Amino acid sequence: MKRRTKIVVLGSALLLTAGAAPAATASDAPPQREAAALTSTASDAPHRREAAALTGTAKLYRSAGDDITFSFDAHLAAKDKADPMKATGTFAFSHYRDDFGARAKVEVDCLVTGGKVAVVSGVITESDLPGAEGKRVGVTVHDLGRHDRLGYSWASTGRPGQGNEPPECVSSAPFEKVEKGTGDFTVVPWQPEL
Structure with missing residues (x-):
């Protein structure tokens, strides 16, 4: 005892x-x-992660040496989980080669993600591309680590300001390759209650 x-x-x-x-x-x-x-x-208290997100910057690979950059900061808040058209944020892109080129800044109007793929759309708010301001564009990103891929709506609709506008959250397949060493896209997958 x-x-x-x-x-x-x-x-x-x-x-x-x-x-x-x-x-x-x-x-x-x-x-x-x-x-x-x-x-x-x-x-340590329970934290609700955002419902979806697409962030990061990368340059696209072009054998001719074009300087093409895309940057994303798009988010869907947890409280808006059921409505991807309540996404917020911006994305930007630019394309320069020799003495020709243009850039655009876009206000996000929709974000849908699934696994490592994101489709984001928005309306161009600033651009030096004639006729582009006020037009909607969409971009698709496949987050593959060092081998990210990207696609954009104007691949099939015509360049922003001269072609057709896609509806919200519509783009093309991610057919472009990211330049080696530049891809840092991060996709937070959307998990809607179905």
């Missing part, structure tokens, strides 16, 4: 010591570390 009591007391003392050690460390730490400890405790 005495031996069991000693084991229980010793076990309890070890548990109390183990539980008190982190508390002593946090209270003895400088204020910055103490704040970090409080922050990490607060961030």
